[in-house]
Amino acid sequence: MKIIISPAKKMLISSDNFGDIKRPQYFEQTQIILQALRQLTYDDLKVLWKCSDKLAQKNYQQLHQIDLTKQLTPAILAYSGIQYQYMAPDLFTVPEFNYVQQHLRILSGFYGILRPFDGVVPYRLEMQTTLAVVGSQNLYAFWNRQLYEALIKDGEPIINLASQEYSQTIAKYLTPADRMIEIVFGHFVDGRIKTRATLAKMARGQMVRFMAEHQVHRVTELQEFTDLNYQYRPEFSTANKLVFLTQ
Template identity: 30%
Template structure:
């Protein structure tokens, strides 16, 4: 069983840091492309104002010169989903669970453990980036697929942009988790509830040491519970009634 998470744009560097960590050959190839961009090119790539792009240029330069500090990935990422996870005072069992079953999808480091030490950077799969003759998704696909080759259950908490890095055959094996609210009898899905739900679900999975789909479906948290009426073959829906 593997649980897939996306990275996040929001970063928190106000935590304990570690020295620079050596990069894989794949990460070095991505770095070479990012480091070669001018501030203007980075601004266009990220869709940022030039002054904001200067921060990203500095981050890539610090990685290139091995001056960048590193942080555990799931502590550095600080988007809404991550903020709704239990990230402090974990038991040994919870740590072992996260280490064994959770992978974070990134565009720079590949598919990594939540505890892997990484440097602050910004890169997802939305922009148009070529590594040689390949798109960033194509570049990482073989490595991404290989890490899931032996897993019979893949829970996806990813958005479509991250799922598309995997080959279609792997995507077909994924069970997608959806969070919905019933408001005055009308079903609603929106990103804030989904991000919060994903974070809380991950913590609940670790707390309960879930290892199969039936155990996942039995979870209840923050008013959410599995809704069999909305279930589909490759989708598990958690529903919360809001009055």
């Protein structure tokens, strides 16, 4: 199976020496995106990033100093949002690192698709950003089917722990022969299942950790997940959607 997750806006540079850092699969495409970003003015980028002047100035300076081959951090340790904090990859054992390297993939507007030990630099670019790149009106059009084709191999099921912004880069190309399992973390509000964004991010990170710790290889094994008081609810689930509810 393959597990897909979203990146995080907040990123870190690790000073540790990692000897097994790999080059991202779509390195050349990332170079093209970088050039497209550098052609924009500061004001254009501030609108694109939708952020404050202080943050825009920091990101603008960072953009023009980026070297895609230096000061690299493994992707799984570079992102530091809520999902990654609850995944806690810095505490992984060697077998757990091996598991995520084989099964986990991080979707990215800048890098396309990343394995955990692909080397990355800090950047700011969401997939839904309306950045025109070499004739493509946005990043969805630029990446097109590439991320789907990189992920779909040998009939493996895909465990979707990514947000819709990122998962749609795969979902829109699925065929009847493909299987993507949607994971829903929710709670009841007025008799309907609703999702709390922060809790869902926490649970997604915890589920990746659960899968790595238990070396999960079958979809049915996910039903045993109970972290953060979530419980699998078969009455709301289907073959391609697993629903976990909490109070």
